[in-house]
Amino acid sequence: xxxxxxxxIWEMSHRLPFHKGLCSNIHGHSYKMRVELVxxxxxxxxxIDFYDIDKIVLPVIKEFDHSIVVNSKDTKVIDFMKENNxxxxxxxxxxxxxxxxxxxxxxxKAGLTHYPNIHILRVxxxxxxxxxxxxxxxxx
Numbered sequence: 001x002x003x004x005x006x007x008x009i010w011e012m013s014h015r016l017p018f019h020k021g022l023c024s025n026i027h028g029h030s031y032k033m034r035v036e037l038v039x040x041x042x043x044x045x046x047x048i049d050f051y052d053i054d055k056i057v058l059p060v061i062k063e064f065d066h067s068i069v070v071n072s073k074d075t076k077v078i079d080f081m082k083e084n085n086x087x088x089x090x091x092x093x094x095x096x097x098x099x100x101x102x103x104x105x106x107x108x109k110a111g112l113t114h115y116p117n118i119h120i121l122r123v124x125x126x127x128x129x130x131x132x133x134x135x136x137x138x139x140x
């Protein structure tokens with residue numbers, strides 16, 4: 001088995017309405033995500049081409065980059081974003097690092113299932129340089 005990974009960085013805002021501290025305010029982060037894949041080498045001696053990972057991951061990053069992620073129940077923020085034509089993504093969960101790691105992993109899974117040699121997908125989302133959440137999916 002071999003593991004390879006690729007890192008991605010983007011800017012995104014969110015808020016945690018349930019939070020008792022400053023995180024209940026709209027604020028932003030320079031997010032970093034590491035996508036790791038584990039499996040066996042193919043006939044060419046590769047697990048997967050890094051360009052193929054980009055084809056799966058970059059469209060998602062572009063959708064979220066420089067946007068605010070808003071829970072569907074946070075109607076005040078959604079209304080404000082719409083009224084001002086601001087970039088936003090409505091999700092059905094709170095935008096914790098844990099939920100984002102799960103969400104992104106599930107989005108990427110579909111693009112990886114046709115690679116018979118890849119067995120595990122790990123997505124690690126860094127909200128700050130030293131704090132992350134990681135989610136793992138078995139693809140087989």
